[in-house]
Amino acid sequence: MTAATEIAFENTFVRALEGLFVPWQAAPTPDARLVLLNESLARELGLDPAQLRTPEGVALLTGTTVPDSATTVAQAYAGHQFGNYSPRLGDGRALLVGELVTPDGTRRDLHLKGSGRTPFARGGDGKAPLGPMLREYVISEAMHALGVPSTRSLAVVATGEPVLRDRGPEPGAVLARTAASHLRVGTFQFAAASSAGGSRGDTATGEVDLLRRLTEYAIARHHPQASTPLEFYRAVIAAQAELIARWMQIGFVHGVMNTDNMTISGETIDYGPCAFLDAHDPSTWYSSIDSGGRYAYGNQPGIAQWNLARFGESLLGLFADSQEEAVRLATEELAGFADAYRAAHDRGYLAKIGVGTPELLADLFAVIEDQKPDHTLFFRRLSEAARGDAGPVRDLLSDSAALDPWLESWRAAGPDADAMDRVNPVYVPRNHLVEEALDAAVEGDLEPVQWLLQVLADPFTDREGYERYALPAGPDAPPFRTFCGT
Ligand code: AMP
Ligand code: MG
Secondary structure (H helix, E strand, C coil): CCCHHHCCCECHHHHHCCCCEEECCCCCCCCCEEEEECHHHHHHCCCCHHHHHCHHHHHHHHCCCCCCCCCCEEECCCEEECCEEECCCCCCCEEEEEEEECCCCCEEEEEEECCCCCCCCCCCCCCCEHHHHHHHHHHHHHHHHCCCCECEEEEEEEEEEEEEECCEEEEEEEEEEEECCCCEHHHHHHHHHHHCCCCCCCHHHCHHHHHHHHHHHHHHHHCCCCCCHHHHHHHHHHHHHHHHHHHHHHCEECCCCCHHHCECCCCECCCCCCEECCECCCCCCCECCCCCCCCCHHHHHHHHHHHHHHHHHHHHHHHCCCHHHHHHHHHHHHHHHHHHHHHHHHHHHHHHHCCCCCHHHHHHHHHHHHHCCEHHHHHHHHHHHHCCCCHHHHCCCCCHHHHHHHHHHHHHCCCCHHHHHHHCCCCCCCHHHHHHHHHHHHCCCCHHHHHHHHHHCCCCCCCCCCHHHHCCCCCCCCCCCECCCC
16 A cells, blocks of 8 residues: 555645645644544545554644645635625635545545644634534534535544633644635635735736636636636526525524635535524524524525625626626626525425425425424424324424414325435434534543444434434423534
């Protein structure tokens, strides 16, 4: 077997996009210890899991020693955080190692989070605690198994160094993740500001081309069917409409939909304060720093459109020579988001209820938004109703009779129960289960995380003995909150 130091990375981002990164090295790790390795993902990437377990492999997964083919960089980006613009965010505690081309020809970024302070760290310590890195691992892998485009998690390595957070010192860790790329709306905001003569703007050195170079790169890498910047904008709008609709179908609340956390590829990224709905209540949010509920479950489509408006603004200079014409074109494209989202939403929810009758959706949402049953159980138990037993789904409602007229029209439409079971998960990463498993892991017991990963890897197959993984937290559980200070 070739040594981990001989893994071949490509560096198309670094070669094409000078001005969007700073070369940087990972911080040393006093006592690196591999906590989780995603062996099947490693194989998909063309990497040998045994090789990643060697000291050289672990050094690669923390960025402390990387192959000659890799150039570790901190990426620059800007972003609107909770509506407020920051011209310079960037990877404050993360590094891009390089790109792996998988045996099937797909290009994936390898990126490390928690690898030490970079020039973008501002006040942060550049580190990450074990709990939140395991959280990203568990939830991103669950999203993938649920069929939702997402970054993937390759490994979590404990660094042997404590990091200080509100709760006191916690074990430090590095997450190795892969992504179609780490290009974000915020990357374009940064490039547009540079090209417009912002902090790095300098026509003499060609910086004015940065936005154009970035756009050409993103088109080639993610949306090659687009032949103009406007078609590229349309493709990203379409990818995000599909993605947000998928989130809404599984009760996923991202929690921090800032423009720096929205990808150009259409993958979900950054699992900080995310969570899953128990009760189907559109006003639900979990993040302790989202005091106004800006990123509540039901607001996600609107926020996506808001972010895409900011994306369009960053591209205006490429749409047309006159500002007025560029704004007109961008506005027209953005208007397409609502239709694309609605179509993806309805298609997904019709699959969830196993029929092809869009007229049934409005009445269904009227009932569930009023009665707020457990989101995941409701749709899963509907297939039992399709097979003739409406008892279990009716039991989820305080006023079960309110569902009966709808059940009658729905049954008349002939729902396909088996097809429903293929799209309505039994198991999602329920907040209380994730917290319980992470608490144990931080105390040194990884077994609950391993069980959870195993259950979530196959979310659509109901298995005996795993009942508690399918149930919400009990009525006495305290309200769930997530924390961003990760
Ligand atoms: P996030 O909300 O996690 O996407 O992060 C927003 C910004 O804060 C990014 O620029 C991160 O790199 C930066 N950041 C978050 N945590 C830290 C940390 N502990 N040290 C340095 N930078 C951080
Ligand atoms: Mg982020």
